Amino acid sequence: PVSLADLASLEFSSLLPPHGVYRARILSVRPWSPHTRLGQIGLGGATSGEAGDAVVVELKGLWADKAMRRFRKGDVAILLTKGADVIEAKGKKRAGAAEKEQAVRLRYSRGLTGWIRRMDGSEEVLRYEVATSNPAPTVRAKRLHPPEAMDVDSPLPLSTSKSSPALVxxxxxxxxxxxxxxxxxxxxxxxxLGWGFETADKMTYTTLDKLGDIVEKTDRTKLQTLRVNIVGVIVDAGEVKAPRVAGRDWYRSFLITDPTRLDSSIEVQWYAKGEGGLPEPHVGEVFVARQLAVHDIAPATKTSTRCWRIRLGEEELKYAARVARFFAARAKASTPSAAEGAPMVPPGAAILPPSLAASVTEHLKKRTSAAGSSREFLRIEQIEEGKFCDLLGMVTKLHSDTALTSLSPHQAASLYITDYTPHPLLHDYPSPSSVGLPSRLTLQVSLFGSQAAPLAALINPRTGEATRGALVFLRNVRIKANESGELEGTMVEERKFAGRTDVEVVDLRRKAHEERWGERARQVQRRHREYWAARSLARH
DNA sequence: GAACCACAAACCTAAACGGT
DNA sequence: ACCGTTTAGGTTTGTGGTTC
Structure with missing residues (x-):
């Protein structure tokens, strides 16, 4: 037996006892990656878990894929030292500071033998070896690069001597x-290949540059029945607009382009009976539409009378992917040079040429000025349906089916907050309430996708529950009514402003937070105290 | 043309760091 | 102990070259 502490104190390139065995608990597992062909397990003391005896064991090679799948955190590994090399700790040690020892790394490149003792007490044998160049037939046509070179992490001198002459x-x-x-x-x-395409069942997808021609060549009388199929990339997501006259449709207009129409965009208007029927487009997403009505072509506006979701065929998906790829490559190519040139471009413009970026900026300006940037910092008692506002409140409950940091844009976490001001249109919770507070004091806010991520910090890993009473600030919450007319908040992920955090856990000890929200926060805390004082009085 | 390899740079992320 | 920032380190994406 070799003690883990002995292993941990080994120096680089020192030799291991050839027939040693060591035993330790698995503290961490890094899965095998096909690219590096490397997996890692972190080991610590089997019994006491004392500090200073950390060892990282690496398995390298194709064989390690299978082997790595068998290691679980918490199990005890008993491994032979046979076949292990002590390798140099990576990274430079920080000068001066950091006397802290880095974990010794043992690398197995040619196989591994040992046992695993599972947490339930069961034991399994581990025996892995480098796949020795298989049955003869496959090897018959031998390559210049011997197969073992890819399985084994060849020692330095060997690899250099082999590759450098070729390089020179x-x-x-x-x-x-x-x-x-x-x-x-x-x-x-x-x-x-060109742009635009036709599916096997003779459906033609028109490129956006041809829309003008198509409209011109069509009789005025037939224009109304003209329909086109298009694929474009969203360059501005627009926003939900309520009907101007009661009873008419909700609508949302957004802008799209495609590779054939890079210097001007096309506006798509989407109408729906209710707010919920509108899409939630994001800049950069690909928009595919069949049977879209063309309304007017002067500033290129299109209107569709009916909308429904479609299931895309393979060809359509392929083409959509091509369009997306085109813009992704373009964005990559243009960002480095654009970085210094244009400081205040709207985020969507990253994927656009300057000419179009300008038009988007204009569009944005028009929109924001028309809508009026009238978002306010409200107390819950002041919220109104259809409005956007900022809120500061205390968490009473937080629920999510998935980890808060990995919600897809279509999944939402439910956050319940209160600032201890009542609103008549909030849900009236019963007295011992599932959300923390009874009556109409808590507002449910659905946080979609990445919007929920900042709240992960509130989750206690032990209980899985969020800390109650924590202060959170919510920027730009959309207030809407649910089926029963009660008010709820929603916050969707805006890819356009990726990286901006609309949800923030407030910590008054931090200067910036204190300055920004201190006053409001203390008002909430005062009402909180008063609320609970009143309740305890009532009980006695 | 596809499937490899070796290598490099860009990208992403979890752990380490360091101030409060 | 907490929390934002830094960084080490892997992962992804892309390159030329080779072989089938």
């Missing part, structure tokens, strides 16, 4: 990203 003989030049032969080839292929 053929100094290869490397093109910048997206300018290499592969990229060029891909572009050529795409150019040849």
């Amino acid at each position: 003989a053929h100094p290869t030049k490397v093109s910048p990203p997206n300018e290499g032969s592969r990229s060029k080839k891909r572009r050529r292929r795409e150019e040849q």
Whole structure:
């Protein structure tokens, strides 16, 4: 037996006892990655878990994939030292500071033998070896690069001596990203393909640059029945608009482009009977529409009379992916140079040429000025349906089916907050309430996608519950009524403003937070105290 | 043309760091 | 102890070259 502490104190390149065995608890597992062909398990003391005896065991090679799947956190691993190498701790130690020892790393590149003792007491044997160049037939046509070179992490001198002569003989030049032969080839292929396409069942998807022609060539009389199929990328998501006259449709207009129409966008208007019928488009997403009515082409406006969700066929998906790829590559190519040139461009413009970016900026300006940036910082008693507002409140409950940090844009966490001001249109919870407070004091806010992520900090890992009473600030909450007419809040992920946090856990000890919310927060806390004081009085 | 390999840079993330 | 920032480190994406 070799003690873990002995292992942990080994120096780089020192030799391991060839027939040693060591035992330790698995503290962490990093899964095997096909690219690096490496998996890691962190080991600590089997019994006491004393400090200073941390060892990281790495399994490298194709064989390690299977092996890594068997390690679980908490199990005890009993491993032979046979086949292990002590490798250099990576990274430079910080000068001066950090006498802290880095964990010794043991690497198994040629296989591993040992046991696992599961937490339930069961034991399993571990025996892995480098797959030795398989049955002969596959190896018959032997490559110049021997197969074992990819399985084994060859020691340094060997690899250099092997590769450097080749390198010296053929100094290869490397093109910048997206300018290499592969990229060029891909572009050529795409150019040849052109944009727009026709499905197997003769459905033609029109490119956006042709819309003008199509409209011109169509009789005025037939214009009303003209329908087109299009694929475009959303460059401005627009926003939900309530009907101007009661009884008419809700609508949302957003802007799209495609590779054939890079210097101006097309506006899509989406109408629905209710607010819920409207889509939630995000900048950068691909928009596919069949049978869209073309309304007017002067500033290129299109209107669809009926909307329904469609299931895309393989060809449509493929084409949509191509369009998305086109814009993604474009965005990548343009951002480095644009970084210094344009400071205040709207985020959506990142994927656009400057000419179009300007038009989007204008559109945004028009919209915001028309809508009026009238968002207010409200108390819950002041909220109104259909309005956007900022809120500061205390958490009474937080619920999510999925981890808060990994919600998809269509999943929501339910946050219940109160600022101890009542609103007549809030749900009237019963006296011992599931959400923390009875009566009409708590507002439920649905946080979609990444909006919920900041709240992960409130979750107690032990209980899985959020700390109650924590102060949170919610920026730009949309207040709407549910089926029964009660008010709720929603916050959707705005990819346009990715990186901005609309949800913030307030910590008054922090200067910035104190300055920004201190006053409001103390009002909430005062009402909180008064509420509970009154209740305890009533009880006695 | 596809499937490899080796290598490099960009990208992402979890742990370490360091101030309060 | 807490919390934002930094950083080490892997992961992803892309390159040229080779072989089938």
